Amino acid sequence: EIPHTNLMQSLAEIPGVYTSNTGPGISKPVIRGLQGNRILTLFNGYKLEGQQWGGDHGLGITELGVQTIGVVKGPAALLYGADALGGVLLIQDNFKLTDRPLSGAISSQLETNTMGTTTNAHVNYSFKNWAVQLGGRFTSHADYKVSKDVYVQNSRFQEYNAKAGVGYFGSKFSSKLQVLLTNNQIGLPGHTHDANPNPNSFLTDKQARNKLLPVQYNQQLFTIWNSTWKLTKKDELVLTTGFTRQNLLEHDHKHTIPSLGMVTQNVPLQLMYNHAQKRALLTIGLQGMWNQIKNNELAEETLIPDAQQKDLGLVAKMQWDRSRWKTEFGLRGDLRNMSSLQFSKTYVGGNIGWNNTINFVKKRTLKIGLNSGFRIPHLSELLANGAHHGTFRYEIGKLDLKPEKALQLDLSYDRLGNHFSFIINPYVGVMKDFIYVDPTGEFIDIMPVYQYDQVDWALQYGGDFGIHLHPHFAHFLHLESTFSYLNYSTTTESFSLIPAPRWSTTFKVEPHWKGWITVENFNLQFVYALPQKNVVVAETPSVDYGILNFGMNTSLGKTEQWNIQLAVRNITNTQYIDHLSRLKPLGLNNQGRNFIIKLIYTL
Numbered sequence: 001e002i003p004h005t006n007l008m009q010s011l012a013e014i015p016g017v018y019t020s021n022t023g024p025g026i027s028k029p030v031i032r033g034l035q036g037n038r039i040l041t042l043f044n045g046y047k048l049e050g051q052q053w054g055g056d057h058g059l060g061i062t063e064l065g066v067q068t069i070g071v072v073k074g075p076a077a078l079l080y081g082a083d084a085l086g087g088v089l090l091i092q093d094n095f096k097l098t099d100r101p102l103s104g105a106i107s108s109q110l111e112t113n114t115m116g117t118t119t120n121a122h123v124n125y126s127f128k129n130w131a132v133q134l135g136g137r138f139t140s141h142a143d144y145k146v147s148k149d150v151y152v153q154n155s156r157f158q159e160y161n162a163k164a165g166v167g168y169f170g171s172k173f174s175s176k177l178q179v180l181l182t183n184n185q186i187g188l189p190g191h192t193h194d195a196n197p198n199p200n201s202f203l204t205d206k207q208a209r210n211k212l213l214p215v216q217y218n219q220q221l222f223t224i225w226n227s228t229w230k231l232t233k234k235d236e237l238v239l240t241t242g243f244t245r246q247n248l249l250e251h252d253h254k255h256t257i258p259s260l261g262m263v264t265q266n267v268p269l270q271l272m273y274n275h276a277q278k279r280a281l282l283t284i285g286l287q288g289m290w291n292q293i294k295n296n297e298l299a300e301e302t303l304i305p306d307a308q309q310k311d312l313g314l315v316a317k318m319q320w321d322r323s324r325w326k327t328e329f330g331l332r333g334d335l336r337n338m339s340s341l342q343f344s345k346t347y348v349g350g351n352i353g354w355n356n357t358i359n360f361v362k363k364r365t366l367k368i369g370l371n372s373g374f375r376i377p378h379l380s381e382l383l384a385n386g387a388h389h390g391t392f393r394y395e396i397g398k399l400d401l402k403p404e405k406a407l408q409l410d411l412s413y414d415r416l417g418n419h420f421s422f423i424i425n426p427y428v429g430v431m432k433d434f435i436y437v438d439p440t441g442e443f444i445d446i447m448p449v450y451q452y453d454q455v456d457w458a459l460q461y462g463g464d465f466g467i468h469l470h471p472h473f474a475h476f477l478h479l480e481s482t483f484s485y486l487n488y489s490t491t492t493e494s495f496s497l498i499p500a501p502r503w504s505t506t507f508k509v510e511p512h513w514k515g516w517i518t519v520e521n522f523n524l525q526f527v528y529a530l531p532q533k534n535v536v537v538a539e540t541p542s543v544d545y546g547i548l549n550f551g552m553n554t555s556l557g558k559t560e561q562w563n564i565q566l567a568v569r570n571i572t573n574t575q576y577i578d579h580l581s582r583l584k585p586l587g588l589n590n591q592g593r594n595f596i597i598k599l600i601y602t603l
Contacts, residue, residue, distance in 0.1 A: 003551070007061065008028060015484045016486070017030070018580055040084040060182045067094040074408045077375075079332075096169070097126050098126050106601045109599075111596050112595040113594035131176075138159070143156050147592055150203055153212075154187035172229070174227070174228045185211065188216055190202050216250050218249075221246075234277065248264075261296025270287045280320050287311070289309070311335070313334040332352075335347070355367070355371070374403060395449075398454075408460070421467065482503070483501070483504075500531065502528070506525040547574055562600070563602070568596070569593070578590055
C-alpha cells in the first residue's frame with residue numbers, strides 16, 4: 001500500500017522478513033536472521049543462482065511484471081534443494097493466457113530523497129492458445145539524503161531491465177520461454193582504504209548521479225523454459241530449465257581495468273511428476289544444476305579461483321487431505337561435486353519434511369511443521385582467498401568445512417474472523433556445523449582479514465505474531481499490528497547480524513469516496529525497531545528507533561485504469577541506522593524523509 005524503492009524492501013513488510021542494505025541500490029532478503037546463499041530464490045520455478053553469496057550483490061530481479069511473491073520461512077530443502085536452509089522466495093510473474101487480447105501496465109515513480117525515477121512498462125498479448133510478453137524498466141537514483149543538505153556519497157545507481165516471452169497454453173501441453181536482461185551500474189558507498197575511516201569522509205553536501213569510482217557493473221541474462229504435460233487426468237509432468245549468465249565487474253581506482261571481475265554461468269534442471277488421487281497427491285522429482293565461476297583475466301585481483309559445481313537431487317513427497325486434517329511427508333537426497341585446479345570434493349546429504357494442517361472449527365487452523373535442512377558449503381566459503389572491495393575485507397576460505405544441518409519445529413495457530421483475526425507463529429530450530437566468517441584482527445594491504453569457520457551448533461528460536469481488527473460498526477477501518485522476534489545462540493559466542501525485534505502497526509481507512517477521483521484508502525504506518533545488544537566482538541549494538549510512514553491510493557475516472565499513489569516515508573526525518581545495514585560500521589544513517597508519487601496506467 002505504501003511504495004518502496006525496490007522489491008526487496010517491499011518484502012520486509014512481512015513478519016520475520018528483513019533486508020540487508022548497502023544504501024538503496026543493493027537490498028538482499030533476510031529470513032529469520034539468515035541471508036546470502038542460505039536463502040533460495042525461484043522465479044517461475046526457476047532457481048536463480050548468481051552471486052547472492054556476496055554481501056554487496058543484489059538478486060537481479062525487479063518488480064517488472066511480478067504478480068505474486070510467496071515466502072517460505074525456515075528450512076525448505078525437501079522441495080527446493082540443499083541451499084534452502086533459511087527460507088525460499090517464490091516469485092511469479094503475470095505471464096499467462098488471458099481472456100483479454102491485451103493486458104499490462106505502465107507506471108512511473110518519483111522519489112524526492114534520491115531524486116530518483118523508476119519507469120515500468122509490461123504488456124501481454126493473447127491470441128488463441130498463444131501469448132506474447134514484452135516489458136522494460138529503467139531506474140536512476142542520485143545519492144541518498146540522510147538530513148538537510150547531507151548526502152551519502154556514491155550511493156547513486158542506475159538499472160536497466162528488459163524481458164520478453166512467448167508461450168503456448170493448451171489443454172494437454174503448455175510451454176513458455178522467457179528471457180530477462182539486467183544491466184546495473186551501482187556506486188559503492190563507504191568504500192575506503194583507510195584502516196580507521198572517518199564517517200564524515202563519506203558524506204557530501206552536493207547530490208550527484210554521475211559515475212564515480214568505486215563502481216560495480218552487474219550484467220545478468222536469464223533464459224527460462226517451463227513446460228507442463230498433462231499425461232492423464234491424474235498425471236502431470238513439469239520441466240523447468242534454462243541458462244543464467246552473470247558478469248560482475250568492480251572498478252576500484254581505474255575506469256579501464258577492473259579490480260575484480262567474475263562471470264557466473266548456471267544451468268538448472270527440474271523434472272517433477274505429480275500423480276493425483278481423490279484425497280492424495282504423490283510428487284516425485286529430479287533436480288540438478290551445473291554452475292561455473294570464471295575470473296576476468298584483466299582483473300587486478302581474484303577473490304575465489306575458477307571453479308565448477310554440479311548438483312543432483314531426488315525428492316519424493318506424499319500429501320493426504322482429509323476433511324479437517326492435511327498432512328504431507330517427504331524424503332530427499334542430494335549430491336554435489338565442487339572442483340577447481342587445487343580442489344575437488346563430493347558432498348552427500350539428505351532431508352526430511354513433515355507438515356500438518358488441522359482445522360479445528362471454521363476459520364481456526366493449527367499448523368505443525370518439522371523440517372530439516374542440509375546446506376553444502378559454498379565455493380566462496382571453501383576457496384576464498386582475496387580482497388572483496390565491495391565489502392572492504394580480505395576473505396580466506398576453509399577447505400575442510402562440513403555441510404550445515406538444521407532441524408526446525410514450526411507452530412502456527414491462526415484465527416480468521418470477519419472483524420478480528422490473529423496469528424501466533426513460534427518456532428525453534430538447531431543448526432549443526434554452522435558456518436560463519438570471523439575477523440582475525442590481521443590486515444592485508446590495509447584490509448581487515450576475515451576467516452571462514454564453523455561452530456558445532458547454533459540454536460535458533462523466535463516467533464511472529466499479528467492481529468487484524470476490522471470492526472463491524474466501522475467497516476471502513478482496519479488496524480493491523482505485527483511483532484517479530486528472533487534470537488540465536490552458539491557454543492562459542494553470539495551470532496552476528498541478528499535482526500532487532502520489530503513491531504509494525506498500520507492504521508488503514510477505506511473511505512471509498514467515489515467520483516472522478518476515487519480515494520481507495522489512507523495508510524498510516526509506524527515501524528518500531530527495538531534495541532539490539534546481542535552482538536559479536538567486531539559488531540556494535542544498535543539503539544531503538546521509530547519510523548512513521550503515510551500512503552494514499554486513488555483511482556481516476558469511471559474505468560479506474562489510472563491510479564495514483566502518494567506516500568511519505570520517514571515523515572519525521574528520523575536519523576537512524578538499521579542493524580542490518582552494511583554501512584552501519586561506518587556510522588552512516590539510513591534514508592531521511594522521502595516523498596514518493598507513483599502513477600499507474602492499467603491496460
